Amino acid sequence: MLKVIAWGFIFLSFFVSAKDYSKLYEKLDKSVVIIYSDTEQVRAQNNELVSFTSSSLGTGTLINSEGLILTAAHVVNSADELTVEVQGKGQFKAKVLSSYQAADIALIKLITNESDFPAIKIANSEKTKIGEEVFVIGTPYGLSHTLTVGHLSGRRTQKGLGKGEIEFLQTDAAINQGNSGGPLFNSKGELIGVVSYIETQSGGNEGLGFAASSNMVKRILIEQPTIWFGLEFTVLPTGVAKALNVPQKSGLLIEKVAKQSFADKVGLKGGVLEAEIEGQQMILGGDILLAVGDIYITGDASNYLSMANYLKNVEKGKRISFKILRNGHIIELSAEKPNLKIKLI
Structure with a gap:
């Protein structure tokens, strides 16, 4: 009998300590949005270029009353069009402001003049x-x-x-x-x-x-908002780079460029032909990035750190140059570094 009473107290204490999240859910859920991502793909099929759209969805959180939303980079990074569903307010188009793929985080903004969205503060x-x-x-x-x-x-x-x-x-x-x-x-x-x-x-x-x-x-x-490049790419191993006549040991094969992204403003082009080389799937026909500023692509981890530091230190408004291989010719493109200012209030 004593054992039964003891177990009864254990279960009672468990249920007493279990937290009821219904009120918090009712309060916070208004700030949680659904993000629909549409990506246009162009592929070479039977000597023709065929265009089709792939769609996916994810989730986001409103963090200010003017429509700033936190989400994951992989949800929006290569999207050509974003549509966001806000509870009680309907659907809005949105644009990417900043994205950092290494941490899988992105910041997007609703394209609207409304300024009364239910927002949640970012905590410590x-x-x-x-x-x-x-x-x-x-x-x-x-x-x-x-x-x-x-x-x-x-x-x-x-x-x-x-x-x-x-x-x-x-x-x-x-x-x-x-x-x-x-x-x-x-x-x-x-x-x-x-x-x-x-x-x-x-x-x-x-x-x-x-x-x-x-x-x-x-x-x-x-x-310190990071540039949204809007790129999908493959790092070329030395053997593949040589087979593609790349004039250095590595490069970034550009496979997809999102519309309105920084890479799109630079003028980079994605590929159209699906291929498998040395067991690696890739999309051929696009630009091959050789250098960012004076940092040449080597394929080494330290190389990407140097590139990230270079991009970080370029002053806002200054032009960033890109050296690429396109149709067998080396050309140089450039664009001004975006002047990003993020305000939560």
Whole structure:
């Protein structure tokens, strides 16, 4: 009998301590948006160029009343057109302002004159401790505004390219396809992360989800906003570079350029022909980037760090030059570095 009473107290204490997120959900969900991404592809088929559009969706969070939205870079980075659905307000076109692929974070803005969107402040992610409850609101498999709950399981850091450390928050809250770019909240309803990816062997959630920390997001996208290049590319190994008559040991094969991106303003061109070379899938026919400024592509990790530092140190308004190989000829293109100023208020 005493054992039964003891177990009763254990279960009672569990249910008493379990947090009810219904009020927080009702308050915060208004700021969570669905992002529809359309990407135009051009391919060479039967001696003709055929155009088609691929679509995907992700999630985002409104962070100011004028329509600034945090999301994941892979949701929007190569998109030609973005449509955002805001609860109670309808759909809006949007544009990418800043993106940093290494940390999988991006900042986009609704194209509208409205200034009364329900926004959430970015919190200090350091204040949430490992073991605390966290929750996610997103669009897993297209099921919009779904809430999942878990714990902050760990913090994972790695070196970034000219942007300091990259920090991801690990969580066992269920994350699946469609959650990308959505908010990670602590138990107080504070925004502490942007959902990025999962580690999985089955293709679904296995309790290993990762979100870019809010402190890193503020540093990279708000305080020192990064250029949105809007590129998909392949780093050419030495053997492949030689086969493509590249006049150096490596280069970046440009496969896709998003409309209105910085790469589009520069004049870079993507490829059209799907191919497999030495077991590697790539899209041929586009430009091959040889150098950014005076930094030539070598394929080494240190090379990309030098390139990132160069781009970071170019003054706003100054021209950035790009040396490319196009149709067997080396040409040089350039464009002014964007003058990005991000204001949350």
